[in-house]
Amino acid sequence: MKESTSVITAIPQLETYLDAFGDFQNTAPGRDLGWLRKLRDDAFARFCEVGFPTTHDEDWRFTNVSAIAKTPFRLAATTNEVCKNDFDAWALPGAACRLVFVDGRFVRELSSTASKKGVTVASLADELNSNPSSLEPHLGRYLNIERDAFAALNTAFAADGAFIHIRKGVVLEQPIHLLFVSTASDAPTMTHPRNLIVAEEQAQLAVVEDYVSLGSAVAFCNTATELLAAESAVVSHYMLEREDTQAFNISTLRIQQGRSANVATHSVLLGGGLVRNNVHPVLAGEGAECLINGLFIGNGRQHLDNYMLVEHASPHCDSRQFYNGILDGQSHGVFHGRIIVHKDAQKTDAKQTNRNLLLSDDAQIDTKPQLEIYADDVKCTHGATIGQIDETALFYLRSRGIDECSARKLLLLAFANECLDRMKEDGVRSHLQKLINRHLFGMANSIAPTEPSGDKGRNWEEVG
Amino acid sequence: MSLLEIKNLHVKVDNNEILKGINLTVNPGEVHSIMGPNGSGKSTLAQVLARRESYVVTDGQVLFDGKDLLEMKAEDAACEGVFLAFQYPVEIPGISNAYFLRSALNSVRKYHGKDEMDAMDFLPMFREKLKLLDMDEKMMNRSVNEGFSGGEKKRNEILQLAILEPKLAVLDETDSGLDIDALKIVAKGVNAMRSPDRSFVVVTHYQRLLNYIVPDFVHVLMNGRIVRSGGKELALELEETGYTEMEAGQREVTPA
Numbered sequence: 102m103k104e105s106t107s108v109i110t111a112i113p114q115l116e117t118y119l120d121a122f123g124d125f126q127n128t129a130p131g132r133d134l135g136w137l138r139k140l141r142d143d144a145f146a147r148f149c150e151v152g153f154p155t156t157h158d159e160d161w162r163f164t165n166v167s168a169i170a171k172t173p174f175r176l177a178a179t180t181n182e183v184c185k186n187d188f189d190a191w192a193l194p195g196a197a198c199r200l201v202f203v204d205g206r207f208v209r210e211l212s213s214t215a216s217k218k219g220v221t222v223a224s225l226a227d228e229l230n231s232n233p234s235s236l237e238p239h240l241g242r243y244l245n246i247e248r249d250a251f252a253a254l255n256t257a258f259a260a261d262g263a264f265i266h267i268r269k270g271v272v273l274e275q276p277i278h279l280l281f282v283s284t285a286s287d288a289p290t291m292t293h294p295r296n297l298i299v300a301e302e303q304a305q306l307a308v309v310e311d312y313v314s315l316g317s318a319v320a321f322c323n324t325a326t327e328l329l330a331a332e333s334a335v336v337s338h339y340m341l342e343r344e345d346t347q348a349f350n351i352s353t354l355r356i357q358q359g360r361s362a363n364v365a366t367h368s369v370l371l372g373g374g375l376v377r378n379n380v381h382p383v384l385a386g387e388g389a390e391c392l393i394n395g396l397f398i399g400n401g402r403q404h405l406d407n408y409m410l411v412e413h414a415s416p417h418c419d420s421r422q423f424y425n426g427i428l429d430g431q432s433h434g435v436f437h438g439r440i441i442v443h444k445d446a447q448k449t450d451a452k453q454t455n456r457n458l459l460l461s462d463d464a465q466i467d468t469k470p471q472l473e474i475y476a477d478d479v480k481c482t483h484g485a486t487i488g489q490i491d492e493t494a495l496f497y498l499r500s501r502g503i504d505e506c507s508a509r510k511l512l513l514l515a516f517a518n519e520c521l522d523r524m525k526e527d528g529v530r531s532h533l534q535k536l537i538n539r540h541l542f543g544m545a546n547s548i549a550p551t552e553p554s555g556d557k558g559r560n561w562e563e564v565g
Numbered sequence: 566m567s568l569l570e571i572k573n574l575h576v577k578v579d580n581n582e583i584l585k586g587i588n589l590t591v592n593p594g595e596v597h598s599i600m601g602p603n604g605s606g607k608s609t610l611a612q613v614l615a616r617r618e619s620y621v622v623t624d625g626q627v628l629f630d631g632k633d634l635l636e637m638k639a640e641d642a643a644c645e646g647v648f649l650a651f652q653y654p655v656e657i658p659g660i661s662n663a664y665f666l667r668s669a670l671n672s673v674r675k676y677h678g679k680d681e682m683d684a685m686d687f688l689p690m691f692r693e694k695l696k697l698l699d700m701d702e703k704m705m706n707r708s709v710n711e712g713f714s715g716g717e718k719k720r721n722e723i724l725q726l727a728i729l730e731p732k733l734a735v736l737d738e739t740d741s742g743l744d745i746d747a748l749k750i751v752a753k754g755v756n757a758m759r760s761p762d763r764s765f766v767v768v769t770h771y772q773r774l775l776n777y778i779v780p781d782f783v784h785v786l787m788n789g790r791i792v793r794s795g796g797k798e799l800a801l802e803l804e805e806t807g808y809t810e811m812e813a814g815q816r817e818v819t820p821a
Contacts, residue, residue, distance in 0.1 A: 497655040500615045501669035501725065502643035502676065511668065515659030515708075522659070 112152045117173045122257060125176065129260045131229035140241045144256035151250045163435040163467040164377055164406040169349050174291035174321045177204035183211065183282055183315060191313050195528035197275035198222055200263050203282045205292030207261055219268035222277055225295060226261040235266065240297055243327045244355045251351045255325040259295035265308060269301040276307040276529055283348060285316030296326040300334035307337035307526050314345035321349040328354065330362035332386060337365045337526055343372035346401060353379040360386030367524055369533055370397040370405045371540050377406040384418035395424040396520040399432030400544060406435035413446040425520050426457040427513060428464035429544050438483065439471040446476050453483040458490065458516055513541045566631060568593050568764050569733055574625035576613055583609045585789035594761040598775055599768045600800060601786035602808040607768045608652060611737040615649035616642045630732065644676035646732030650722035650739050657709040663691060665709045666728050673729060694727040698754045716747035723754040735766045740774035752777030772804040787812055
């Protein structure tokens with residue numbers, strides 16, 4: 102379908118954005134770099150042209166972002182103090198190094214850098230000031246600002262974030278922890294973290310993006326990550342969203358995979374009020390493999406949207422999407438899994454599975470597979486299920502002496518474990534397991550017992 | 566005192582009366598077999614004893630160790646010492662067998678005011694019980710019943726029985742779908758658990774299992790009632806005459 106501009110997709114706060122961008126272009130790191138200035142200008146122009154998406158846009162059918170569009174967000178003016186204690190609670194045990202960003206800005210005092218040879222871990226702002234030539238070949242190369250207004254907005258305001266470069270053949274065993282903290286302030290603030298991860302041939306690394314809030318305030322985090330995995334590189338990427346429920350979080354992970362590159366992405370959405378997680382891998386080299394694994398757990402009025410665009414552009418590539426959702430209260434989950442198999446991508450093997458548990462009558466899930474296949478020798482499967490906690494399994498556990506509440510929690514945990522089991526970094530997995538365990542404990546306690554009639558008929562409904 | 570006393574038990578499922586006045590007394594250490602054709606109410610009885618809530622008791626009384634079993638929730642009945650080996654054990658992907666069994670054991674221990682057992686103490690005990698049932702140690706880390714063969718699932722039930730050490734074990738068609746080797750292993754596990762203060766109710770369609778788990782009493786259940794009771798020889802008689810004949814004869818003879 103051809104992209105079109107429309108008067109409906111206006112920007113109610115255009116003035117605010119114009120002011121912010123004007124100031125930004127004069128003060129931002131890298132403002133004197135011609136290529137970057139152009140990148141930002143073009144992106145901002147594109148944003149102004151298309152404006153925020155509406156639910157008339159097919160890609161945004163289930164997610165209404167008018168609350169973001171209407172709010173006059175400003176860039177955080179000063180960096181609030183974050184004390185060491187707050188930070189320790191968010192630490193990822195066993196990390197090789199950590200970069201901490203408070204309201205979008207790198208804070209050196211709270212960060213540590215990697216000392217391994219062949220590994221560069223720096224803040225994007227620092228790199229723009231000291232060594233911009235390392236960024237120029239990649240920054241803005243992969244993320245498509247034409248497709249998505251949020252990607253355009255992020256690119257327009259791209260100033261800081263993480264820059265990770267790992268040389269050919271270098272293996273970094275411990276994960277890199279990127280912590281993004283939004284702090285409470287009087288006025289609604291926005292941040293646009295921009296990360297660039299470059300893994301050269303046969304390099305191996307794991308990166309954890311972790312979004313948290315300090316205090317409760319209306320904050321808009323619009324983040325974008327470009328990840329380049331060159332030939333035979335092996336990269337694990339984790340996105341952990343655990344912000345306050347007043348937070349808006351829009352994230353885009355754009356992955357470019359070379360020949361036989363192996364990338365695993367894991368999205369774990371626990372927090373945030375309105376969350377949209379875009380994962381967009383392009384399997385550009387022959388024999389590339391991509392795992393897109395996700396878990397989203399919603400409660401209250403949370404809206405958690407998972408949007409995937411998996412592009413098979415070369416032959417013999419495999420992609421696997423597995424997303425599990427647990428929704429309670431009045432929460433709303435979305436799984437939109439789009440797979441495009443380009444005409445040269447023969448022998449593509451693409452699989453997509455979305456399983457959902459609805460724990461309350463008011464919880465809602467929209468799940469939508471979308472397959473566009475232009476090659477003729479491919480294997481593509483998709484499936485989605487929506488169900489409640491399995492009453493028979495619950496009885497089985499209770500008949501062994503486990504009380505009802507613990508049994509429910511155990512079954513939720515089992516459901517979450519399906520996703521956790523796909524994470525190969527042991528340290529990260531056990532860290533996430535602890536977080537999820539704690540998160541589910543609160544939920545299991547609040548779940549009303551189901552009626553005895555619950556075990557009649559099917560527990561699972563096949564859709565799609 | 567008897568361990569289990571069922572008096573005039575009536576049970577409805579989906580508004581159909583399945584059990585129509587069951588009377589049964591089981592003393593400590595006894596093995597009772599409940600035999601009967603499909604649809605006679607055997608499994609319903611087993612599920613009621615394990616306190617499945619969708620089975621509605623409309624009349625009667627069940628005392629377990631002197632306590633009103635029908636007042637108990639499933640987890641409380643389990644903690645009091647009732648164990649049901651399921652006819653169709655449930656698969657729970659994502660939870661390892663070891664974690665599941667330790668959680669179960671600790672729930673029971675907690676109920677009785679005992680300290681929870683940590684993984685270090687639990688594992689040796691777990692290994693020993695695995696050996697009893699000729700089960701591979703890999704079974705510890707596999708998800709509960711997921712991808713298990715029919716025989717492995719049934720053995721896993723008996724493994725749970727061996728770990729939880731209940732006062733009353735109800736085996737619901739534990740023999741169904743087992744080949745003779747698997748049947749012998751399961752029976753060996755059950756026999757190892759027999760003791761003067763542990764009772765068994767063995768629900769089965771076929772007499773074959775009773776060659777390996779020899780019962781003290783055999784009861785024939787038909788159309789929701791126990792129509793005959795006797796010693797282990799009754800099972801052999803049934804094997805020869807079949808349920809249909811007994812049902813025909815039943816119209817003339819009133820049960821004792």
